[in-house]
Amino acid sequence: MCRSGRPALLLPVSLLLLASAPAFGDAGMWTFHDFPQDLVKRQYGADISSAWLDRVRSATLRLSNCTASFVSPAGLILTNHHCAEGCLDEHSTSEQNLLRGGFLARSREQELKCGTQIADVLMSVENVTDRVAAAIRGLDDRAANDTRKKTLTQLEQACEQESQHARSGPLKCESVDLYQGGQYWLYKYHRYDDVRLVFAPERGIAAFGGDPDNFQFPRWCLDMALLRAYGPNGKPAATPNFLALRPEGPQAGELVFVSGHPGTTERLLTVAQLETLRTVELPRWLLRAAELRGRFIEFAKTGLEADRIVEDPLNGLENSIKVRRKQLDALLDERLLNAKRDEEAALRARVAADPQLAAATGDPWTDIAKAQLRERELYLPYTFLEAGAGFNSRLFSYARTLVRGAAERPKPNTERLREYRDAALARIAQRLSAPVPLYPALDKLTLSFALERMREWLGPDDPIVRSLLAKDSPDMLATRLVDGSQLADPKLRQRLWDGGAAALEAA
Structure with a gap:
């Protein structure tokens, strides 16, 4: 699916064919509130009930920087190692480098509180598209933009105020726009703001192979960490809905679902927007990031303490460089842009063939192309000042x-x-x-x-x-x-x- 704004809670599916050398995925991606149960049953023979979806949703967590899952009835959380690196760094010193040496709490009293970490569980959702559409109907672009923001803020505020008296307790309500504003939803979360570190392995095994192997061979790493959510009473959270670990892993041909909060996709970007990414945004970002990475590496060579304190930001920067470099590689392949041009031309032809639709739609592609020219003019001052x-x-x-x-x-x-x-x-x-x-x-x-x-x-x-x-x-x-x-x-x-x-x- 394509969306903009905050990451939604999604459920991708992969049909793993583990008997052959590579693992192939017959992929799809859906929100929990729009899961195609009939389609999945027809294609895969799996009867996915609403109760099953609710259990998986309530066992899935959004951390401040990652996705995670409850894996015990007492608030234990499983996530990736890099998701706990900030907490490891927070509790490290020049004498004790937890990022390098790992950490294990042998009792709950030894668990370390992560100062900036949170864990959000999606409790329910509400479609507010009609209310947003009604609020901006008939307004020009600038007025519609201002009114849309005010309306979403009002909806969030009313949602949180109403939840103060709910049996389930106060909720954090956030607006989510899907399909580049085609839909607006209120996502209602239960938030744990007391999250503690339980276990993290040494980084040498958590990220074996370092940056060269990162994203290439993650299956050879112990890329995991354990956290625990605590309630306002200072006791471990009661989490009856959790995902039990199965040590033997998935079997050949078994249907596998992955629940989480992925980043924004960009499948609905126009050709003009992709060209801006290719020629302006990604090359300039990569140029700055590559030089900063060099500064970090040289700084790390000045001493053991410098090496320790720069390790976490360097790891994050190298991750980001690798992602954006491959995005740029894809956009530099003319086959991708030509395919997008053909798709866009076909869509424009379909709109033009329907006079009523054409009158209602106008020419958004030309409008977006003009906006991209202005964005290119503003890109540098915006990047360096506001961003x-x-x-x-x-x-x-x-x-x-x-x-x-x-x-x-x-x-x-x-x-x-x-x-x-x-x-x-x-x-x-x-x-x-x-x-x-x-x-x-x-x-x-x-x-x-x-x-x-x-x-x-x-x-x-x-x-x-x-x-x-x-x-x-x-x-x-x-x-x-x-x-x-x-x-x-x-x-x-x-x-x-x-x-x-x-x-x-x-x-």
Whole structure:
């Protein structure tokens, strides 16, 4: 399926033919609320009941950065190793590198709380497409965009307020748009914000082969970690719906479903959008990322402690580079673009052949192509300023969150930036107050690199670049800002968040 916005909870299926050398998949991907039970029964002979779907859905978790599953009735969670790397790094020191050496809690008292981790379980969904469509009907594009955001915020707020009195307890309600705005849903989650580390193997076996083997031979790795969800009473969560482990694995020809929260697909992008990805976005991103990876690798060579603190961000960056490099390889293959051009031409012809549909649809392909030209003009300043590529620093991220939060929170909920709506505030506060380590040397490296690239791409005469670097070099400015900041202190960040604009002015 294709979607934009937040990842939905999906159920891909693969028919594994394990008797032959490779494993082939007869794949499909569906949301739980639109699962084709009759089709699956007809094609695979499997009778998938609604009760089975509900059990799998409630056993599937969305972590802050990954998918996971409950695997015991006492809140035990199974996920990939890299999903726990942040928690391992949070509890590591120069004397004890948990990322390298692994971790095992031999009792529940020894389990380590992961400061910024959450675990969300999808409890129910609600189709709100008609309400969104009614709210924006007859509006021009700009007004429709503003009204759509306000409407979704209102729906989320009403959903969370209503859940305060529900027997199941408070829910986190998030709007999800599917098929590039063709449908809008409210996804209603039960959130565990106390998640603790139980076990993670040494990284040498969890990621055997390092980056060269990553995505190539994952079956030869012990790529897993165990976490545990705790309730507000400080006790392990009661999770009667869990996925039991089967050590022997799937059998030849057995039907296998994978439940999770995958990233956004881009199957409905137009040719103009794909061409922007191919010629503008992916090449420039890869150029910056490859150089930053080189900086990380050289930084790691300066000592054992430097090697430890850069390992987690380096792993994540190498993952991202590998994904985007293959995306670019695919887009550089003219066969793919030609196939998309043929598909688009056929669809446009079908629309044109139906006068009523053509009148209602207009010419979105031309509109999108014009928008892509404008996006290309805005790409560099947006990337370096708003998207933060020119200010790659944990301290900067904290500072901007505090400043924007102080400006947005006094506004009515529907008038705020969506990132600061009521439904998002608890998560922001958790991240700000979490006692995660911040490494000044690494923050200086990333900030200096970001400032260098911003000066290079925007040019030395850009007003922002000139205001920042007229007197200081990127290294000098990064050093002065990082050394002069007190935002590494989570207690200070919490006080500034709670105090709002007045606290920031006083600071």
